[in-house]
Amino acid sequence: xxxxxxxxxxxxxxxxxxxxxxxxxxxxxxxxxxxxxxxxxxxxxxxxxxxxxxxxxxxxxxxxxxxxxxxxxxxxxxxxxxxxxxxxxxxxxxxxxxxxxxxxxxxxxxxxxxxxxxxxxxxxxxxxxxxxxxxxxxxxxxxxxxxxxxxxxxxxxxxxxxxxxxxxxxxxxxxxxxxxxxxxxxxxxxxxxxxxxxxxxxxxxxxxxxxxxxxxxxxxxxxxxxxxxxxxxxxxxxxxxxxxxxxxxxxxxxxxxxxxxxxxxxxxxxxxxxxxxxxxxxxxxxxxxxxxxxxxxxxxxxxxxxxxxxxxxxxxxxxxxxxxxxxxxxxxxxxxxxxxxxxxxxxxxxxxxxxxxxxxxxxxxxxxxxxxxxxxxxxxxxxxxxxxxxxxxxxxxxxxxxxxxxxxxxxxxxxxxxxxxxxxxxxxxxxxxxxxxxxxxxxxxxxxxxxxxxxxxxxxxxxxxxxxxxx
Amino acid sequence: xxxxxxxxxxxxxxxxxxxxxxxxxxxxxxxxxxxxxxxxxxxxxxxxxxxxxxxxxxxxxxxxxxxxxxxxxxxxxxxxxxxxxxxxxxxxxxxxxxxxxxxxxxxxxxxxxxxxxxxxxxxxxxxxxxxxxxxxxxxxxxxxxxxxxxxxxxxxxxxxxxxxxxxxxxxxxxxxxxxxxxxxxxxxxxxxxxxxxxxxxxxxxxxxxxxxxxxxxxxxxxxxxxxxxxxxxxxxxxxxxxxxxxxxxxxxxxxxxxxxxxxxxxxxxxxxxxxxxxxxxxxxxxxxxxxxxxxxxxxxxxxxxxxxxxxxxxxxxxxxxxxxxxxxxxxxxxxxxxxxxxxxxxxxxxxxxxxxxxxxxxxxxxxxxxxxxxxxxxxxxxxxxxxxxxxxxxxxxxxxxxxxxxxxxxxxxxxxxxxxxxxxxxxxxxxxxxxxxxxxxxxxxxxxxxxxxxxxxxxxxxxxxxxxxxxxxxxxxxxxxxxx
Numbered sequence: 001x002x003x004x005x006x007x008x009x010x011x012x013x014x015x016x017x018x019x020x021x022x023x024x025x026x027x028x029x030x031x032x033x034x035x036x037x038x039x040x041x042x043x044x045x046x047x048x049x050x051x052x053x054x055x056x057x058x059x060x061x062x063x064x065x066x067x068x069x070x071x072x073x074x075x076x077x078x079x080x081x082x083x084x085x086x087x088x089x090x091x092x093x094x095x096x097x098x099x100x101x102x103x104x105x106x107x108x109x110x111x112x113x114x115x116x117x118x119x120x121x122x123x124x125x126x127x128x129x130x131x132x133x134x135x136x137x138x139x140x141x142x143x144x145x146x147x148x149x150x151x152x153x154x155x156x157x158x159x160x161x162x163x164x165x166x167x168x169x170x171x172x173x174x175x176x177x178x179x180x181x182x183x184x185x186x187x188x189x190x191x192x193x194x195x196x197x198x199x200x201x202x203x204x205x206x207x208x209x210x211x212x213x214x215x216x217x218x219x220x221x222x223x224x225x226x227x228x229x230x231x232x233x234x235x236x237x238x239x240x241x242x243x244x245x246x247x248x249x250x251x252x253x254x255x256x257x258x259x260x261x262x263x264x265x266x267x268x269x270x271x272x273x274x275x276x277x278x279x280x281x282x283x284x285x286x287x288x289x290x291x292x293x294x295x296x297x298x299x300x301x302x303x304x305x306x307x308x309x310x311x312x313x314x315x316x317x318x319x320x321x322x323x324x325x326x327x328x329x330x331x332x333x334x335x336x337x338x339x340x341x342x343x344x345x346x347x348x349x350x351x352x353x354x355x356x357x358x359x360x361x362x363x364x365x366x367x368x369x370x371x372x373x374x375x376x377x378x379x380x381x382x383x384x385x386x387x388x389x390x391x392x393x394x395x396x397x398x399x400x401x402x403x404x405x406x407x408x409x410x411x412x413x414x415x416x417x418x419x420x421x422x423x424x425x426x427x428x429x430x431x432x433x434x435x436x437x438x439x440x441x442x443x444x445x446x447x448x449x450x451x452x453x454x455x456x457x458x459x460x461x462x463x464x465x466x467x468x469x470x471x
Numbered sequence: 472x473x474x475x476x477x478x479x480x481x482x483x484x485x486x487x488x489x490x491x492x493x494x495x496x497x498x499x500x501x502x503x504x505x506x507x508x509x510x511x512x513x514x515x516x517x518x519x520x521x522x523x524x525x526x527x528x529x530x531x532x533x534x535x536x537x538x539x540x541x542x543x544x545x546x547x548x549x550x551x552x553x554x555x556x557x558x559x560x561x562x563x564x565x566x567x568x569x570x571x572x573x574x575x576x577x578x579x580x581x582x583x584x585x586x587x588x589x590x591x592x593x594x595x596x597x598x599x600x601x602x603x604x605x606x607x608x609x610x611x612x613x614x615x616x617x618x619x620x621x622x623x624x625x626x627x628x629x630x631x632x633x634x635x636x637x638x639x640x641x642x643x644x645x646x647x648x649x650x651x652x653x654x655x656x657x658x659x660x661x662x663x664x665x666x667x668x669x670x671x672x673x674x675x676x677x678x679x680x681x682x683x684x685x686x687x688x689x690x691x692x693x694x695x696x697x698x699x700x701x702x703x704x705x706x707x708x709x710x711x712x713x714x715x716x717x718x719x720x721x722x723x724x725x726x727x728x729x730x731x732x733x734x735x736x737x738x739x740x741x742x743x744x745x746x747x748x749x750x751x752x753x754x755x756x757x758x759x760x761x762x763x764x765x766x767x768x769x770x771x772x773x774x775x776x777x778x779x780x781x782x783x784x785x786x787x788x789x790x791x792x793x794x795x796x797x798x799x800x801x802x803x804x805x806x807x808x809x810x811x812x813x814x815x816x817x818x819x820x821x822x823x824x825x826x827x828x829x830x831x832x833x834x835x836x837x838x839x840x841x842x843x844x845x846x847x848x849x850x851x852x853x854x855x856x857x858x859x860x861x862x863x864x865x866x867x868x869x870x871x872x873x874x875x876x877x878x879x880x881x882x883x884x885x886x887x888x889x890x891x892x893x894x895x896x897x898x899x900x901x902x903x904x905x906x907x908x909x910x911x912x913x914x915x916x917x918x919x920x921x922x923x924x925x926x927x928x929x930x931x932x933x934x935x936x937x938x939x940x941x942x943x944x945x946x947x948x949x950x951x952x953x954x955x
Contacts, residue, residue, distance in 0.1 A: 186759075232738060241734045242780045243726060251780060255773065258750075262757045262764060263679035271758045279747055282737045282780070408896060408919030431896040431919030438926060 007311030018096025022089030032377035038073025081341030098140030111303030125246030160204020183269025240285035260302025493598025497605025501576035509837030521557025551653035565834025607790030656716030853910030
């Protein structure tokens with residue numbers, strides 16, 4: 001048997017780390033709706049209008065992640081949901097491997113380890129089971145092709161087709177390449193394959209229009225601009241809090257990369273990339289893992305030559321290390337996959353069961369957005385939700401109405417009347433829970449430590465204009 | 472040759488005014504905000520503390536403003552600021568409010584300008600740096616001791632720069648720290664700067680092109696640091712002032728709930744520009760130029776950038792420190808332009824433009840403060856539960872409060888949590904309000920608590936305006952709290 005490099009053994013350890021991240025139970029609220037949509041796609045084709053809510057039922061819906069949803073739907077029944085966990089684990093392992101490959105410019109083992117530890121630590125907090133994860137893998141491939149100088153260009157076209165059809169973040173690839181082009185011009189270095197790489201990416205994007213929504217999907221990223229107001233209420237679209245350890249680690253990575261650029265008078269090209277993506281991360285925390293990824297090769301270049309061990313030496317010990325890590329990975333995967341595939345402790349599972357028992361759900365139930373995602377996962381097209389986290393789909397009037405309920409504003413009752421809401425399921429520590437409890441128009445039928453369920457008492461006020469539809 | 476001279480003259484006419492105009496903008500930005508804003512927020516309790524100390528001729532060491540934690544031990548290095556504010560208002564009148572906010576901010580910008588010129592920056596670059604510093608300081612402008620610290624940080628950095636030429640200036644540094652430790656807890660930042668200077672003076676560091684080109688003499692730097700450290704002990708509380716200063720900085724409740732301790736919101740364009748523009752400018756310069764980079768300035772700006780990203784309140788300090796780094800790494804290496812005759816009329820027009828318009832008279836509370844409602848409460852005795860910010864105004868008007876801007880005094884007690892529970896309506900507010908014997912609630916219309924109380928038969932609205940609602944308990948409360 002051939003001995004392997006020490007660097008391969010260390011890389012395998014990072015892959016194991018990535019695997020461990022991916023094996024966590026599924027819990028993300030956006031994922032629940034993606035999965036519900038995947039089930040719909042498998043059974044009845046791709047929806048082009050909202051199938052879930054009673055506030056925007058039938059409203060046109062560009063399903064930006066249709067391909068990811070379809071994949072989720074196909075994997076849903078595999079191993080009682082564990083197929084999805086395994087898929088997620090494969091993605092995070094691939095991403096960890098990609099990160100390790102991107103550290104190659106560091107040359108020394110110590111430099112590569114430092115350059116890889118930081119993004120993996122960021123990933124531990126951010127690599128959730130969402131289509132963005134597939135997009136990150138695609139981005140890692142793009143960055144790798146640009147960095148390697150040898151990887152075939154044609155790879156970029158299918159990768160970009162996939163990216164366009166799984167997530168709306170694909171313009172990052174264009175931005176990345178344009179920044180590198182501009183930086184390289186400022187550095188007065190040859191552009192090499194960059195223009196052709198940009199061309200291949202462009203071809204992939206145009207090919208991306210071959211999808212059930214046509215060019216409409218390519219226009220989807222503009223939703224960030226047109227629905228800016230709605231997005232601004234979503235936590236992941238807000239600026240990150242650097243009191244959070246994961247964000248602090250990312251900040252460390254960016255500052256270290258910039259610091260090393262200064263110390264070693266690195267390339268303008270690298271500086272532009274790090275700065276632009278740092279700004280993107282500061283504007284919206286969802287961009288933190290993206291920025292952490294593109295910073296890896298820059299940080300690795302800054303750490304070039306750190307220490308004397310290059311990890312290129314082949315040895316039986318390294319081979320044994322890899323074998324041990326593979327066994328360990330199998331053991332960890334085996335253990336984790338025996339646990340329940342879903343962790344739904346953040347959702348009102350028991351309460352919704354009680355509502356089903358009382359005939360209150362599914363029905364015209366007002367809930368918070370993440371609970372709407374859960375209802376869609378649980379009831380599919382029968383969910384009849386008030387709202388969920390698809391802020392790009394819901395009309396502004398629904399988002400505004402939700403804002404009224406969430407903030408406990410004076411016209412909360414009018415909003416519930418307007419949408420003919422029969423039941424309110426709300427977190428007990430939110431203002432609306434106290435308001436419905438106090439109101440004579442509502443009767444609390446369930447109140448536990450976390451949730452309140454209240455039903456309407458008596459008929460709607462006369463003259464109430466109905467909004468939404470009979471979803 | 473003639474054409475070159477002509478272009479140069481044209482450039483001079485344009486570029487030189489920009490430098491001076493930047494200084495004008497930097498200095499007047501604070502005044503523009505001060506004369507339009509009115510008094511609000513923590514200023515009220517700072518003055519209340521100062522008035523109490525002046526009236527009682529002793530330092531305040533326990534709470535006298537709340538009915539929830541009366542007598543609780545409380546010391547703060549900010550006591551001196553309260554006294555200065557209260558005495559200034561007594562001596563100078565309401566204009567003191569403007570002088571202690573905009574006036575100090577202007578001095579901070581002047582210090583930044585003086586330092587930039589000492590570092591060799593030309594007028595154009597100095598002006599742009601002043602605009603950055605002035606706008607950053609203005610973003611957090613208020614009659615609060617932070618403004619003193621903005622000035623003192625700028626002044627300290629100026630003194631340290633000037634001390635390279637005149638070492639005797641270092642002897643003045645401990646005097647600065649005597650004042651600082653009695654005005655604001657950010658004297659810790661000043662000590663950090665001196666420690667950094669002392670370290671690089673003792674151990675010259677060179678990492679790549681990052682160097683310490685002109686360190687202070689090691690002995691002088693160490694003596695200055697030691698002297699400043701000892702000077703901070705000259706205060707009414709002795710070493711306990713450190714406990715207070717660190718206590719606020721690392722108070723988890725303060726960091727979790729107070730806005731200025733949160734990471735900056737980069738959706739705000741001003742914040743984005745104030746933070747990102749300096750980083751871009753510096754990294755672009757450093758990526759293009761081969762010149763050495765001064766270690767102290769780089770570490771200070773970098774450290775304060777990280778602190779700013781953690782807590783936005785450090786933004787003005789970052790801007791001031793970055794200006795020092797930027798002055799030494801000016802992209803305009805040999806600026807020979809000087810202000811032209813065109814400069815002064817343009818500066819006058821610009822200044823007039825910035826300051827013209829409606830003015831809120833000095834010392835008058837901001838329009839968001841419910842002055843009339845508080846006046847009503849003064850004539851109707853009974854405990855008041857009011858919003859966090861308005862409670863500071865109640866301090867000023869001698870009405871006991873549930874909680875106020877001295878957040879640290881309430882953490883470690885149930886009071887802060889209870890306030891959040893009531894204001895966010897996460898519980899039925901009545902039992903808590905009843906336990907403290909609260910008779911009136913002064914609250915913002917349209918908020919969950921106001922909506923709740925409006926429908927609660929135990930409460931009735933007795934005063935209503937666009938700014939505030941006053942609720943009165945219908946039946947007299949039975950106070951069961953220990954606070955009485």
